[in-house]
Amino acid sequence: MAGLQKILIILLVLFLVLLALVFSLNNQMAVSLNFLLFETAPHGVAIWIILSFVVGALVGVLLTMLATVRTSVSRRQLKKRLTRAELALEKSRNTTDRTT
Helix, strand or coil: CHHHHHHHHHHHHHHHHHHHHHHHHHCCCEECCEECCEECCCEEHHHHHHHHHHHHHHHHHHHHHHHHHHHHHHHHHHHHHHHHHHHHHHHHHHHHHHHC
16 A cells, blocks of 8 residues: 555656646746846746745745744643643642541
């Protein structure tokens, strides 16, 4: 089953690469992008679109990594608090057992 899944993923990636190649070959018109005070060199439309997807994916990965780090730090802090609370509860139970 895992082998079939790998084959399907490889086929999907190959299909997406082929689709990007066909897209870039059909969109060869050179355009330059104008930002407020900055103008880029002219490149094909497909280059700009593919570049924007790549930058978007990288930003998404970066934000996901930051969220993962934040979650793991929070989880570690909560585990420490839980351990302290369990120790305090055990200590409280031991003192009540001795008094009764």
